[in-house]
Amino acid sequence: MAKVPLTFTLNDAEIGVFVVPGSNLLDVLRRGAGDLTPKEGCAQGACGACTVLIDGVPHLSCLTLAEMAEGRRISTTGGLAVGPELHPLQTAFMEGFAAQCGFCTAGMLMSAKALLDQTPNPTRDQVIEAISGNLCRCTGYEPIVDAILTAAAKMQGRTA
C-alpha cells in the first residue's frame, strides 16, 4: 500500500511524514517523527501510556487514526521541558519518586498537564479522576497524585 503524506504540529515543530494508511498516531510519533516519549503498553486503550494532547485535550494515540491528526496540534512529554529547564510536573515526579520503572510516566504527565491547564488548583479527587485512564504497575498511585498536587502548588506559587 502506497504511503500517504501527513502533516501536523508536534510540540511547536512542523512535521511532515509519509505514513502507511491505517497507522495509529503512536506509531507515527515514535517511528515517523522520532518522538519516543509516548509509550505503547497495550495498543487497545487500556493503559494510557500513549496519552498525548491533541489541540490541548488528552487522546490515546494508539487509538487515533493517523490520518485524523492531519493539521492538528500535538503535544507530548518530549515538549514539556524548555531547554534544560524541566516542567514543574517533571520535577515534582522526580523529587516525589512518582516514577519507578517510568513506563507510565509520559502518559501520566500529559493527563496531568491537561488537568492543570484547565484547573490550576485541582482537588485530590480531580487529580485521581484525571489520571483514571492511566495505569501504573509500580507506584501504587499515591506518589503520582502527590506529585501532581505539589506541581500545581508550585506553579501557583504556593507550597503543597
Place this chain on the structure above:
Amino acid sequence: MSLSVETYPTLREASQAIGDRARYIGGGTLLMRAVNYGDQSFDRIVISREIDRTIRNEGQGVRIGAGATMADVLASRDAGFLHPVARVIGGPAVRNMGTVGGNLFAAAPFGDFATALLALDATVQMADGQNQPMESFLSGRDRARGLVVAVTVPRVSEREFRFAKISRVKPKGASMMAIALWLRGSGRIDEARIAFGTMGPTPLRAKAAEQALRGRDLTEPGIAAALAVCCDGLQPADDPLATAWYRRAVAPVHLKRLLLETR
C-alpha cells in the same frame, strides 16, 4: 494487512462509501483496537470531514449528533439528564474520543450509552433519511451498514430516569452489567421501560419486568413480581468479567437497588 483510508468532505458521501468491507470511523476507540490487533473483516476506513457533534433541544426531545463525544455530552446542559451515563464511560481520554454514534455499535461489555438510549426509546436517524426506534436499530445493527447521523432522545426529568453501571474496577472498569430505567407516573408507575446492558449481544429490554411494574408502587412488595421475571428474554454470556450464572443471580439485586433508590 493492507488498509486504505478514504476521506470524504460530507457525511452523505461518506455514507455512500461504507459497506461490507468499509467501516466508518467515529472516535476510533473500538475500530482502531480492531486495526491494531489485525482484524481482517474490513480493509477500508471511511473518514468524513463533516462531523455533527451538535447537541440541541428539538421539539420534545434532545437531538445529539452522532459525532458528539462523551465529553461533548458532559459539556451540554441540554443533555444534562444523560450526564450520569456519559460520566462513567471509560477514562477522560476515552470520553474525549468515543462518540455517541460509535457507542450504538459497541458490543458487550460496552454500549452503556446505547443501553440508556434504549430505555429512553430514542430514535436513530440514518444518513439515508430513515428514522428507526433504538430497539429495532439494535436488533438489526450487525447486518445494517448505514451511517448514523444523530439520535433524538425524549427529554426526561432527572426523577424519571435512573442509570447504574456495575463494574468490578472503579472508576473506569467495563460494565459487568448496566441498567437504565425510565419510570413514568407519580406514586404509582404508569409506564416503565427497563434496559439491561451486557446481558446479551446488544442492550436488551426486560419486557416482562416492565409489564410487572405497571400500576405498582416503588416499595419492596410493589416491585417483587418485576424482580422475579427481570431476566426473562435476556441472554447473558460468560466473559472475563462474570459468568452468565452470576449475572442472572445478581440482576434482581441491582435492579432492586436502583428501583428503591431514594431521590
